Amino acid sequence: MFASLTTSSLSRRSLLGAAGIGLGAAVLAGCGGPSVAGPAASGSPSTNPAGPDFTGVTPAKSITFWSNHPGSSEAVTQEIIAAFTAKEGIEVKLVTAGSNYEEVATKFQAAQAGGQLPDIVVFSDVWWFRYFLADSIIPLGNALKAAEVDTADYRPGLFSDYQYAGAQWAVPWARSTPLFYYNKDHWKAAGLEDRAPKTWAEFNDWAPKIKQANPSIAHVYEHPALADYAGWTLQNILWGYGSGWSKQNSFDITCDDEKAVAALTYVKDSVYANGWAGVASKSGTDDLAAGAISATLGSTGSLVGMQKATAGKFSLGVGFLPGGPVSTSPVCPTGGAGVGIPKNISKENQLAAAKFIGFLTNPANTVKFAGATGYMPVRTSADTSSLLAANPLAGEAIKQLDVTRPQDYARAFLPGADQEMAKSIASILTQDADVKATMTTLRGVLEKIYTSQVKGKI
Structure with missing residues (x-):
């Protein structure tokens, strides 16, 4: 094992900071991209953990929100904005800052060097830590307090994802888990129970039956598009085999240990060897909706869109992620995005942004947003009865939230690691590369990222 990683590994409690910070489901789905290099990247920012003082500050009357509209959420977000403006008299301009989290992050990083900053920015949970290192966002404690946001009502496991050094750096918004999506009609034709497989070994037994009963499909199962999902979803199989990209709650890289190699084999x-799976070029859920495959993994944020796409074609099923030979639970990571506030804008704009964040994620609006997208309600007091009555499948995502596991540090906190994982898995699944050799090379890359970009800054 790489010696400096072993000796300097941090516990999750020490990484998340001071006493009083909860330990919930951790850092999530997003892309690689710009490094943490920047004016403040030579060390952890020195700041008041509660953030700026808003005593006597009057909120601005107009603010800008940068988003990539996760889960095709632009329309419902505009509805929430209109209601906020009517209530508070604060206008919010919703800007499409990219088509995915990486593009938003690239635009936000570029704006630090010159240009117009947003007042609220969306970022996946693999991005907030880089923004913290770059000293480009504010701690939200005082801002949320001044905006009278009830932070105790957020789901603890989601709210604590954004905590470090005694401070709160973002608020959960479009939060998700991967789900196992499947074609119920194909299952029925194969004589299978109407449920997701409990383990990947069980699915390996099911796959030939599904193929035989549905000969027109290209594949029984499709691994999600690697560039977007490899690092995220494959944690499920690695955990099921008793390994991971890195040791749990540690920067010790384990992607090439015996159990990880068995999982990826x-x-x-x-x-x-078995030939029942393929790899999505763009979207496994789109291929499932088209009837080309029988099952795939996808974000809960795809649920409503999938239901619309499959309506009248076949009956859609969803279930928990399968387990492995070592662990059957918890083997599911959470994912999705939160919202935060830039540092280098006026306090008036920061306060207005905090007020909007509270409104955007309040109990009623988190249910409204979940119903329109498939993302999970982020408030404990949210009344989900109407949501579940209208869409019972949404209940699977909410129930799975109780059996999630913090993501591996290697994916969550190492800049660009997600892209490196995707490239390595692509070579294995599309070029028939050797698993052990490829994962050993990846381990070296991840260790180098840690020592050059993270170690000494936390």
């Missing part, structure tokens, strides 16, 4: 065999 199973994945490779699903494509080559």
Whole structure:
């Protein structure tokens, strides 16, 4: 094992900071991209953990919100904005800052060097830590207090995802887990129970039956598009085999240990030796909706869109992620996005942004947003009865939230690691590369990222 990683590994409690910060489901889905390099990247920012003082500050009357509209959420977000403006008299301009989290992050980083900053920015949970290191966002404690936001009502496991050094750096918004999506009609034709497989070994047994009963499909299962999902969803299989990209709650890289190699050999065999799986070029859920495959993994944020796309074609099923030979639970990571506030804008704009964040994620609006997208309600007091009555499948995502596990540090906190994981898995699944050799190379890359960009800054 890489010695400096072993000796300097941090516990999750020490990484999340001072006493009083909860330990919930951790850092999530997003892309690689710009590094943390920047004016403040030579060390952790020195700041008041509660953030700026808003005594005597009057909120601005107009603010800007940068988003990539996760889960096709632009329309519902505009509805929430209109209601906020009617209530508070504060206008919010919703700007499409990119088509995904990486593009938003790139635009936000570029704006630090010159240009117009947003007042609220969306970022996946693999991005907030980089923004903290770059000293480009504010701690939200005082801002949320001044905006009279009830922070105790957020789901603890989601709210604590954004805590470090005794401070709160973002608020959960479009939060998700991966789900197992499947074609119930294909299952029925194969004589299978109407449920997701409990383990990947069970699915390996089911796959030939599904293929035989549905000969027109291209594949029984499709691994999600690697560039977007490899680092995220494959944690499920790695955890099920008793390993991970890194040791739990540690920067010790384990992607090439015996159990990880066994897990990824199973994945490779699903494509080559056993031949029941393929790899999505763009979207596994789109291919499932088109009837080309029988199952895939996808974000809960895709749920409503999938239901619309499959209506009248086939009956859609969803379930928990399958377990492995070592662990059957918890083997599911959470994912999605939060919202935060830039540092280098006026206090008036920061306060207005905090007021909007509180409104955007209040109990009623988090249910409204969940109903329109498939993302999970982020408030404990949210009344989900109407949501579940209208869409019972949404209940699977909410129930799975109780059996999630913090993401691996290697994916969550190492800048660009997600892209490196995707490239490595692509070579295994599309070029038949050797699993052990590829993962050993990846381990070296991840260790180098840690020592050059993270170690000494936390």
